[in-house]
Amino acid sequence: MAIWGTTWHAILYQLEHTPPEAGVALRFAIAGVLGLTVGAWRGERIHCSAPEHARIALQGIFMYSLAYLCVYHAERHVPTGLVAVGYSVSPLLMGFGSRLLWRSALTLRFVLGGVLCVLGVTLIFAPEFTAGSGSGATLRGALFTVGAVLLSAVGSLLASRNARHRLPFWATIGW
Numbered sequence: 001m002a003i004w005g006t007t008w009h010a011i012l013y014q015l016e017h018t019p020p021e022a023g024v025a026l027r028f029a030i031a032g033v034l035g036l037t038v039g040a041w042r043g044e045r046i047h048c049s050a051p052e053h054a055r056i057a058l059q060g061i062f063m064y065s066l067a068y069l070c071v072y073h074a075e076r077h078v079p080t081g082l083v084a085v086g087y088s089v090s091p092l093l094m095g096f097g098s099r100l101l102w103r104s105a106l107t108l109r110f111v112l113g114g115v116l117c118v119l120g121v122t123l124i125f126a127p128e129f130t131a132g133s134g135s136g137a138t139l140r141g142a143l144f145t146v147g148a149v150l151l152s153a154v155g156s157l158l159a160s161r162n163a164r165h166r167l168p169f170w171a172t173i174g175w
């Protein structure tokens with residue numbers, strides 16, 4: 001939770017000095033180099049075939065590029081807590097998507113846990129809901145948040161598929 005929480009603050013501080021597109025590009029260029037470095041250090045296969053690169057690119061476009069562009073733009077319009085609340089729906093979307101695409105098990109415990117998570121995060125950030133209510137900026141921020149969550153869920157499903165195809169973890173993160 002501490003790592004997850006710090007990413008929202010990093011975005012907030014980055015937005016003060018950098019346009020969203022540049023911030024996302026810089027953030028994931030650094031992460032990509034670190035991912036490839038860790039993979040090489042661990043002796044993992046770094047080179048991938050053209051079809052593997054296509055799968056990796058698709059994952060990256062949804063999970064990182066487009067989703068995080070929406071996150072950065074959302075945080076220009078609404079408090080970071082509201083975006084975090086939106087992201088608390090991601091595990092549920094991933095679970096339902098995995099059930100739909102791959103017939104993965106979806107237990108009542110998982111659904112109840114996901115709903116409780118969403119309710120808990122919503123309660124934590126309830127004061128921020130009232131701080132931004134009623135403006136066009138809030139609506140734009142909410143729409144960007146919904147877009148980010150949906151795009152991230154697609155990216156997570158692609159990551160799951162890539163793992164099933166046994167693509168090397170760190171190389172996939174790096175590329």
